[in-house]
Amino acid sequence: MLKCRQLVALSSDYLDAQLSLRQRLAVRAHLAMCWKCRRFVRQLQLTQAVLRQMPEAPIDDLDERARALAAAHRDSQG
Amino acid sequence: MSDQQLLRRLLAGEDAAYRELVQRYQGAMRAVAFAIVGSRHAEEVVQDAWLAVVRSLAGFEQRASLKTWLLSITANLARTRLKHNRREVLLDDLPGPHGSVDEARFDAGDHWRQPPTAWHDDSPEALLAEDELRQCLERTLVSLSELQSSVLLLRERQMLELDEIAGLLEISQANVRVLLHRARLKVFATLEHFEETGQC
Ligand SMILES: [Zn+2]
Numbered sequence: 428m429l430k431c432r433q434l435v436a437l438s439s440d441y442l443d444a445q446l447s448l449r450q451r452l453a454v455r456a457h458l459a460m461c462w463k464c465r466r467f468v469r470q471l472q473l474t475q476a477v478l479r480q481m482p483e484a485p486i487d488d489l490d491e492r493a494r495a496l497a498a499a500h501r502d503s504q505g
Numbered sequence: 506m507s508d509q510q511l512l513r514r515l516l517a518g519e520d521a522a523y524r525e526l527v528q529r530y531q532g533a534m535r536a537v538a539f540a541i542v543g544s545r546h547a548e549e550v551v552q553d554a555w556l557a558v559v560r561s562l563a564g565f566e567q568r569a570s571l572k573t574w575l576l577s578i579t580a581n582l583a584r585t586r587l588k589h590n591r592r593e594v595l596l597d598d599l600p601g602p603h604g605s606v607d608e609a610r611f612d613a614g615d616h617w618r619q620p621p622t623a624w625h626d627d628s629p630e631a632l633l634a635e636d637e638l639r640q641c642l643e644r645t646l647v648s649l650s651e652l653q654s655s656v657l658l659l660r661e662r663q664m665l666e667l668d669e670i671a672g673l674l675e676i677s678q679a680n681v682r683v684l685l686h687r688a689r690l691k692v693f694a695t696l697e698h699f700e701e702t703g704q705c
Contacts, residue, residue: 471693478657
């Protein structure tokens with residue numbers, strides 16, 4: 428039987444679908460019986476979702492950079 | 506707008522298309538550069554990469570996605586800059602501001618000694634609505650090693666596959682998985698701490 432600590436160690440690979448079939452079944456069996464690890468995995472998924480939705484820092488010189496790149500492209504076409 | 510449409514407008518030299526290009530992809534390029542050369546030279550690598558990109562746009566053959574192409578140009582330039590003093594893959598783990606989910610949380614039988622507490626907010630929107638929490642998360646991301654934070658951002662924000670990250674950064678997929686796991690646990694610990702105490 429998988430212990431909670433091992434489940435935590437496998438949790439990222441579980442979310443990224445990197446486990447073997449056997450490991451995956453062991454994780455599922457443990458989760459079916461352990462609310463603590465269920466909560467952990469649910470909140471780890473929420474952590475992922477938060478990271479996905481965190482706003483990216485705006486690019487300060489966006490317009491300037493775009494203009495410079497467009498100009499560089501035109502130059503390279505000579 | 507698809508890659509193809511964007512490419513057409515780029516080749517026509519439309520400023521707005523270049524704006525779209527930079528907005529869409531610079532974040533990912535930065536993360537790749539950051540992982541390979543570190544914060545000091547990342548911006549220079551990104552600038553060089555953009556120049557290389559616009560000069561070779563006409564020759565882009567669309568065998569890969571635009572993003573994959575941009576990121577491989579960035580990674581190659583970053584590696585050229587590193588030349589021979591290539592850094593070791595640093596797996597060492599800097600302490601997070603709110604710790605991690607480490608052995609102290611488990612008892613001798615490997616069961617939870619200190620189980621995760623339930624968070625009040627159960628959607629990313631609700632969590633991110635709090636300014637202080639957002640800043641707190643930023644602080645945690647900054648505390649990660651350059652490689653660890655880059656891998657995390659490339660995976661979660663840029664949604665790259667693990668093998669793609671491993672290829673770009675020239676590290677093993679096993680190392681990518683280790684870096685990712687440790688980074689996630691530290692961000693988890695920050696969220697847990699904030700949900701528990703209401704402060705950073
Ligand atoms: Zn458990």
